Amino acid sequence: MPTEGTNTQRPRLIDVVRRDVPTCSLDERLGDVRDRAIAAGWDACVVVSQDRVVLGLLRAKELQADPQLLAERAMRPGPSTYRPFVSVEEMRRTMTERNLESSPVTTSDGKLVGLVRKQDVAAKRPPDGAG
């Protein structure tokens, strides 16, 4: 919806989030998840419940573990998540301070919107004068 105020021109995570990030369930084999992620051009996968609540994250390192492991055993549980309205500027600072390569973006009830990646945040600069 249109908004008004002093901050409306700043890019938000909703502007850079990747909605096409692969997802998997807790009980999937890591090998199958990795094959599916690679086929989709990704090196990450978000572990979600049946109603898309984020449960964990499989980054490149986790995806390289034993392919027989279940996603639940390999994942990083309970990753920090961010809301779509967070500014890209704030996320850039957070990713640098916490050394994050990527983070899930979710609704307030924890449902996955997508994944925000460091390179996408770095590439999105605010309009002149709005930084």
Added chain:
Amino acid sequence: MAREIDREQVRRLMEQRAQIVDVLPAREYGEEHLPGAINLPLRRIEAEASQVLDRSRPIVVYCADSA
């Protein structure tokens, strides 16, 4: 009685002159808010709502997660 509504319902209510209330702190309200929204921060809402709002008209309340 309060109930959760979606974006389309908000639009319709705005057309029907509903009162739109932003409960975020003033600084955040100033940065971005729905057009015509009244700023009534959460910690003041109980004390001021009856003075600021018209009970005869629909009231829509939102915060950051619903933006």
